[in-house]
Amino acid sequence: GAVVSQHPSRVICKSGTSVKIECRSLDFQATTMFWYRQFPKQSLMLMATSNEGSKATYEQGVEKDKFLINHASLTLSTLTVTSAHPEDSSFYICSAGGTGPADQPQHFGDGTRLSIL
């Protein structure tokens, strides 16, 4: 079935570092990808919608200069957390919608656990 791959699965880095997370659709083309953040014991919170070939749409309260999103191809979207600080430590998850039937379900990556020291 459809698979979405995220890389890396876990990253630990120092405060001030920029971290890039990749989200790939492995066997389908994804015109739209979504990025979520999840804090412990909370639900997923949508950060932004990534559209291939155009600028991402950010949810209210999400800093676009802090969380840079690039969706350069139909199979790859990247999220870069710039100048990360400890409060950016979280579980980041992407999902992808395909180009098939409208009710084809979105598929989610396995997430990236980001820890900023």
Place this chain on the structure above:
Amino acid sequence: DAKTTQPTSMDCAEGRAANLPCNHSTISGNEYVYWYRQIHSQGPQYIIHGLKNNETNEMASLIITEDRKSSTLILPHATLRDTAVYYCIVMKTSYDKVIFGPGTSLSVIP
């Protein structure tokens, strides 16, 4: 997109059927009901979806009421590996952004 309400938590004995309810009283005619689950420290996993007919796959069954205002996800023989948070979501298409509620935390008990 329509909102959904689900119980916060449920327990189910291993081997028994787990019935997870969801209310979506403001669902519109062209919105589908999707179910996902999230096992600890993993991304959400798609389970099943439907529009108005009942659906069944290898994982679960989905029962949608005739007025479409509520639905029930049925795991016919729950195992310990089914312990997870289950999310009921309504969307028009898979290109729509998914707004997650708190979901139902299902604990399968030996």
